[in-house]
Amino acid sequence: MLLDRSRHTAGTTTLIGVVLLALNLRAAIAALSPLLPDVQADLGLSNVTAGLLTTLPVLCFGLFAPVATLLGRWIGGRPALLAAMVGIVLGSAVRTVPGMWWMLVGTVLIGIAITIGNVLVPAVVKQDFALRQGTVTALTTAALTGGAALAAGVAAPLAQTALGWQGAQLMVGGLAVVAAVVWAPQLRHRHTTVAVPAGGPSVLTSPVTWALATIMGTQSLVYYALLAWLPALLRDGGVSAADAGLALGLFNLLGIATAVATPVLAARLIDQRRLGVAVGAVWAAGLAGLLVAPAWYLLWAAVTGLAQGAGIGLALALIVLRARNSQSARRLSGTVQFIGYLMGAAGPLLFGMLYDASAGWSVPLAALVLASVTMAAAGYRAGRDRPV
Template sequence: MTRSQSSVGEHPAGARPAGPPAGPLTLLGVVLLALNLRAAIAGLAPLLPDVRLELGLGSGTAGLLTTLPVLCFGLISPFAALLGRRIGVQRSLLMAMLVILAGSLVRAAPGIWWLLAGTVLIGAGITVGNVLVPSAVKQDFPQRQGAVTALTTAALTGGAALAAAVTAPLAHTGLGWRGALLVVGAPAAVAAVVWLPQLRRRHVAPPVRLGGAAVLRSPVTWALAAFMGMQSLTYYAMLAWLPTLLRDGGVSAADAGWALALFNLLGIATAVLTPTLAARRGDQRGLGLLVCLTWAACLLGLLAAPSWYLVWATIGGLAQGAGIGLALTLLVLRARTPESARDLSGTVQSVGYLLGATGPVLVGVLHDGSGGWTFPLTTLCVAVAAMAVAVLGAGRDRQV
């Protein structure tokens, strides 16, 4: 179904926001929410060698610490969509920030089990934000979907970059790795406070249900899920293991952390640009293939010339920002209403992140089994090829 065919009658009469209209405070709140949707995960990656040393963890278990939140994304996403239906998007997003904050406090406690429990809480809170922020964007900013999605994606990527940059230096100032992780979890409290006024804004949903089973029957949904899955698998594998890969090659801990920060920071530019470009055109297949080619250049570069790691971190950063920006934009563009955006987001992110959750563990296991990084990086190249096939379906101009 094309966009022109689906636009007629997609907003039934009576669907309207109750309370004050969306304004600058709403926009600031959405951006601050997005800022916390990767930071707590990215902040752990530069500290993994220190965590492994203190707790005596193997590569597979260390990879699990990065995989657990992504696994939560996959398992909890359908329930996050249900939570949005039950108590509303605004209350659900406030709850998400409070859970992230609680998880940050729990994982700072001594012992591996507290670390794992806090990581799961953080993953659960981020999952609710992942699923419902696209719905909030479509609901509160229907005329500025591309621009606001660009801002939220930039905030998401920027939060990850900042966390990756500061945790290693903070850990060596006397705070230790636990104190550093507490610092990167603190902005969730700020987001919660700024978001509080949104509880006065209640949206009266139309009685027509355009999501649910219809979402599951659409081939667009599964193409989007495959694209997001391969993008997530590649991104989270790199997020978890790029510093370790570089440190195994003789790069210092601080330089490896800065390379990961560069990987995340440079994604901000493409995270801003890609949603705007995608929203201006009906067909996004060419843009998606360009993203895949850029990912391939990063991985092949690390294989062929690892000493040029700053170049490949730069290229990979541009690729991951564009990839997540395109994936989140397609969730908005391929949905007909805020309600279908919520259900499509829940379904796609559930399947996509379940696939993505395998990335850090898979790379850790392949590294331990092969004794090097060639086999893991080659496997990620295969994932990028699958991503390219998926975007041919996800990028077509049609809606769920």
């Protein structure tokens, strides 16, 4: 009886810790966006450098995903996740030091730290919550999305106080301090897992891995492209700055609901092929709506917002569901995110290049519709009950 109660308490503590970890996996990035005008004015940054501050973290998500996988193997997932929270705190502090280079260094530190969390949180879910992996993945995905919305919402008001933009950055970074304090006791727990030889078959040999990487890549590409360009697209169509901001807010906030629902639904289904096709189809419908009926932009912002939450929720859920065990989940997560986030980092750049080349928004929007169709096809392939 006491042993069962102890295990229940440990499981609850781990769950709270995992959710707090996830809360920090976008917050420090999202908080910088509304502060960029102040940062540019204070540090004298060019538009190119300011744009780099939003692109660098996504590049880190891809480039350092294999490193995060190795770090989890070398020191263990729990210590690595604690180090990730420390990295977010340090990066947030470094970004407050005067000078452009310190801002870039701090941004890279934050990007690397978040990458560790991106890769290793699914492995912890697979290891500790095998019987509730859909529900826990839903909670972590919701925390990730909600943390970004919360940070974006409070950063500007905080910056208007005596704290300034530097203090606002530190306050958001303080969320990682809370997560680190709650997570630190996890280092005392030992968990038995199924051993997987380091020299075993590479996850790259599985077609499922490539289907998962395509889902992660296309949903990241479409999401980051729309996140970066939706306000400009709407402003060019005659929408006011306030209404364009409302549309962007809908796009971000409505994703929380589907980020919660999609992993739970995916875990209850033996076969997720129809779900994968549906997520890509909703993305395509919302983007096509912006293309052919832009006057209904709030509706399309809502549709794409629901799609983006479902997209990241499905991608993370399928990584957990398709992995055989926690070691496999760690390797699969690192590989899928390496490929996927490199594609995602290219989204805003490619969208802008297509806009410049075509002198309009039709061609870049059509390209995003095509990416969504590709996402649906990959969802059908990865949705089959076939472990990596």
